[in-house]
Amino acid sequence: MxxxxxxxxxxxxxxxxxxxxxxxxxxxxxxxxxxxxxxxxxxxxxxxxxxxxxxxxxxxxxxxxxxxxxxxxxxxxxxxxxxxxxxxxxxxxxxxxxxxxxxxxxxxxxxxxxxxxxxxxxxxxxxxxxxxxxxxxxxxxxxxxxxxxxxxxxxxxxxxxxxxxxxxxxxxxxxxxxxxxxxxxxxxxxxxxxxxxxxxxxxxxxxxxxxTDDAPLLRNTDTTRRAPAAGCVRRAESFIESHAEEPLRLADIAEAAGVPARTLLDAFKRFREISPMQHLRDVRLDRAHALLRDARPGTRVASIALDCGFAHLGRFSQAYQQRFGEAPSATLGLRD
Structure with missing residues (x-):
C-alpha cells in the first residue's frame, strides 16, 4: 500500500x-x-x-x-x-x-x-x-x-x-x-x-x-551479427543522400541501414570518423552551397536553409562559415 x-x-x-x-x-x-x-x-x-x-x-x-x-x-x-x-x-x-x-x-x-x-x-x-x-x-x-x-x-x-x-x-x-x-x-x-x-x-x-545506458540491448541482436559494417554505412549514406531535406533522426537512418543505432554509430566512427548525423549535416551544407552559388536574384538564404533541412538559421550560418570559410550571404552575393 x-x-x-x-x-x-x-x-x-x-x-x-x-x-x-x-x-x-x-x-x-x-x-x-x-x-x-x-x-x-x-x-x-x-x-x-x-x-x-x-x-x-x-x-x-x-x-x-x-x-x-x-x-x-x-x-x-x-x-x-x-x-x-x-x-x-x-x-x-x-x-x-x-x-x-x-x-x-x-x-x-x-x-x-x-x-x-x-x-x-x-x-x-x-x-x-x-x-x-x-x-x-x-x-x-x-x-x-x-x-x-x-x-x-x-x-x-x-x-x-x-x-x-x-x-x-x-x-x-x-x-x-x-x-x-x-x-x-x-x-x-x-x-x-x-x-x-x-x-x-x-x-x-x-x-x-x-x-542508465541500456545500449547492450541494442548491440546484442541478430541484425547486428549479420550486417557487415561497411555495408550499413553505404546504405545509410545512400538513404541520407535521398532524404537529406527531411527531418531525419538517427533512428530513421539506422532503420534504413538495417542495423541498430549503436551499430551504425560504431561503423561510422570506424569507417568515416564522423557520426551519421554529422554526415547528414555535411550533405545538407554541400547542397546549400550549390544552391546559393546558382541562386536566382531575390533568393533568400533562409529559404535555401529550410529547403536543405536546416530549421535554425543561426546554427546553419555558423556551420556554413566553418565549412566554406564564408557566410551564406557572401556565397549568394557571388552568384553572378
Whole structure:
C-alpha cells in the first residue's frame, strides 16, 4: 500500500502552462468518461477515489502533442488513485503544479509535488495516490523518439528533483513549450522544427537527469551479427543522400541501414570518423552551397536553409562559415 497523500498548503507552481490551458481536451463529472478520455492520449488505466466522491467534483485534462512529445495537465478534483499496469511505449514524467502525490514507479515510492517528481520507464507499473487539490503535469516522451536522439536505449532515474541545478535548463525549455503559443504552432506546422525541439528537450534531460545506458540491448541482436559494417554505412549514406531535406533522426537512418543505432554509430566512427548525423549535416551544407552559388536574384538564404533541412538559421550560418570559410550571404552575393 502507498502512504496516504498529504494535503499541504499550495506552493508556487513551477510555471502556469498557458498553451495547455488553451488546449483543453475535456472536462467531466463522470469518472468512467474521465478514464476513457485520458486513455485515448495516454493508455488504459484504473481510477479509484480515495474518499467518498465529492458532489460536483469536476475533472479536466489539457494536452498538446509536438512530434514525439506529449505535454498535459490532469486534475481529478478529488483524492484519486491512478493505477497503470504498465506504461506503454514511452517514458512518463510527472510532477505537480499544485497539491501532491505519492507515486510508485520502477519499484520506488516517491513524493511528487511542485519541487520533485518521478519518471516511469516504458513497460513498468505506475501507481499514484493524488491529494484532493493535486493537478499533475505529465510529460510523455515516446521511447523510439528518445532512442533516435540519443542513439541508444536508456532508463532515467525514477526521482526527478526539480531543484537540481543541472535540470534547470530542461525545466526552462519545458516552460517555453508550455507557455509559447507561437512556438508550438510553428512546431506543429513544420516537422523539422518539431524534430529540433524533440532533440533539445531530450538532450537537456540527458544532461540534467541521471540515466542508465541500456545500449547492450541494442548491440546484442541478430541484425547486428549479420550486417557487415561497411555495408550499413553505404546504405545509410545512400538513404541520407535521398532524404537529406527531411527531418531525419538517427533512428530513421539506422532503420534504413538495417542495423541498430549503436551499430551504425560504431561503423561510422570506424569507417568515416564522423557520426551519421554529422554526415547528414555535411550533405545538407554541400547542397546549400550549390544552391546559393546558382541562386536566382531575390533568393533568400533562409529559404535555401529550410529547403536543405536546416530549421535554425543561426546554427546553419555558423556551420556554413566553418565549412566554406564564408557566410551564406557572401556565397549568394557571388552568384553572378
Amino acid at each position: 502507498l502512504p496516504a497523500p498529504h494535503t499541504r498548503p499550495s506552493a508556487q507552481p513551477v510555471f502556469e502552462p498557458g498553451v495547455l490551458r488553451a488546449n483543453r481536451l475535456f472536462e467531466s463529472r463522470d469518472l468512467d468518461d474521465t478514464r476513457e478520455r485520458i486513455s485515448r492520449v495516454m493508455q488504459p488505466h484504473e481510477l479509484r477515489p480515495l474518499a467518498r466522491p465529492q458532489a460536483g467534483a469536476r475533472s479536466h485534462m489539457d494536452f498538446v502533442r509536438i512530434g514525439g512529445i506529449g505535454l498535459g495537465t490532469i486534475d481529478f478534483g478529488e483524492a484519486m488513485r491512478v493505477d497503470v499496469d504498465h506504461v506503454e511505449d514511452y517514458h512518463l514524467l510527472m510532477f505537480c503544479l499544485r497539491g501532491s502525490a505519492q507515486a510508485q514507479a520502477n519499484g520506488r515510492t516517491i513524493l511528487a509535488d511542485t519541487h520533485q517528481g518521478m519518471v516511469c520507464a516504458p513497460g513498468h507499473a505506475f501507481v499514484a495516490d493524488l491529494s484532493p487539490d493535486c493537478e499533475q503535469f505529465v510529460v510523455r516522451l515516446d521511447r523510439r523518439m528518445v532512442e533516435a536522439h540519443c542513439g541508444r536505449a536508456i532508463t532515467f532515474d525514477s526521482a526527478l528533483d526539480l531543484r537540481n541545478a543541472k535540470l534547470q535548463a530542461w525545466i526552462d525549455q519545458l516552460r517555453v513549450l508550455a507557455t509559447s503559443t507561437t512556438l508550438v504552432d510553428a512546431a506543429q506546422r513544420n516537422p523539422v522544427i518539431a524534430t529540433e525541439l524533440e532533440r533539445l528537450l531530450v538532450l537537456l534531460l540527458l544532461e540534467g537527469q541521471t540515466w
